[in-house]
Amino acid sequence: xxxxxLNSQSRTNLAxxxxxxxxxxxxxxxxxxxxxxxxxxDRFRVYDQLFIDGTFFNTTCLLVAYTFDHVVAWRWxxxxxxxxxxxxxxxxxxxxxVTTDGQKGALKAITTTWPxxxxxxxxxHVKRNVQKHITLRPVLSSPKSTPGSLLETAExxxxxxxxxxxxxxxxxxxxxxxxxxxxxxxxxxxxxxxxRNISAPIRNGRSHPQNPSHCL
Numbered sequence: 001x002x003x004x005x006l007n008s009q010s011r012t013n014l015a016x017x018x019x020x021x022x023x024x025x026x027x028x029x030x031x032x033x034x035x036x037x038x039x040x041x042d043r044f045r046v047y048d049q050l051f052i053d054g055t056f057f058n059t060t061c062l063l064v065a066y067t068f069d070h071v072v073a074w075r076w077x078x079x080x081x082x083x084x085x086x087x088x089x090x091x092x093x094x095x096x097x098v099t100t101d102g103q104k105g106a107l108k109a110i111t112t113t114w115p116x117x118x119x120x121x122x123x124x125h126v127k128r129n130v131q132k133h134i135t136l137r138p139v140l141s142s143p144k145s146t147p148g149s150l151l152e153t154a155e156x157x158x159x160x161x162x163x164x165x166x167x168x169x170x171x172x173x174x175x176x177x178x179x180x181x182x183x184x185x186x187x188x189x190x191x192x193x194x195x196r197n198i199s200a201p202i203r204n205g206r207s208h209p210q211n212p213s214h215c216l
Contacts, residue, residue, distance in 0.1 A: 011058070026059075041073045047095040051122075052088070052106060054080040063088045085109035101125035 015025040047067060054063045063075045063084055073091045077084040082105040094114035100106045101122050110119055 039073070041091050043091060044093060046093045047072070049097040049099065050092070050095040051099045052085070053101060053122075054103065054106075056080075065089075065092060081105035082108040082112070086113055089113040 011025055012022055015022045018025065050065050050067060050072065052063070052065050054061050056062075059078065061077050061080050061084075063077060063080065064071055065073045065088060073088060075084055075088040080103060085106050086109045089109060090113070094117045097118045097120055098110055098114065099120045099122050100110070102125065107119065110117060
C-alpha cells in the first residue's frame with residue numbers, strides 16, 4: 001500500500017499485478033485509511049487563524065486544519081461533511097479566524113462548534129470557481145449586438161425617462177424670474193453676483209477707496 005501511495009500507479013494496474021479485482025484491492029486498503037496515528041496536537045493552544053480544507057484520494061477524503069507553516073490536525077473520512085469536520089474541530093480550541101472554501105459541511109460545523117470564530121472565504125477557491133465558469137480567456141459578444149443587453153436596457157430606460165419628463169408639467173411654485181436664474185448658465189449667474197466689500201485703507205483718519213491712481 002505504501003508503494004502505491006508514493007508512486008503514480010493506479011489501483012487497477014496494481015490489482016492486475018496482484019491478480020485480484022479492483023474491488024478486492026480496495027477492500028484490502030479500506031481499514032488502513034482510518035488508522036489513528038499518534039499526533040502532537042496541542043488541544044489548549046488558541047490560534048489566530050486556521051485554514052481548513054479537504055483533499056480526496058479516490059474515494060477517501062483527508063480533512064486538514066493548518067496554519068501558515070504547519071499542519072495542526074487532520075482526519076481521514078469517506079465524506080466531506082459537517083459530521084467529520086466537527087470531529088476535526090473537537091481536537092482544537094476555537095481560533096479567532098478560520099479560512100474555508102465555503103463547503104456547506106464545513107460552514108455548518110464552524111457555526112456549531114466554533115460559534116464565536118470569524119469566517120473568511122478563501123480567495124484562491126473563489127478565483128478557481130470563477131475560472132471554472134468563464135475560463136482564462138472568456139469570449140464576450142458586443143453589447144450592441146446582444147439582444148436585451150445592458151446597454152440597450154440603459155438606452156431604452158433613458159429614452160422613456162426623457163419623454164416622460166418632457167410631457168410632465170412643472171409643479172414648482174418658483175416665479176418666472178427665479179426659474180430663469182436657475183436655468184441660466186453658471187457663468188451668467190456669477191456675473192450678477194455682487195462684488196466683495198473690500199475695506200479701503202485708512203489714511204490720515206479718512207477712508208480712501210482702493211483706486212489704482214492712489215498708488216501712482
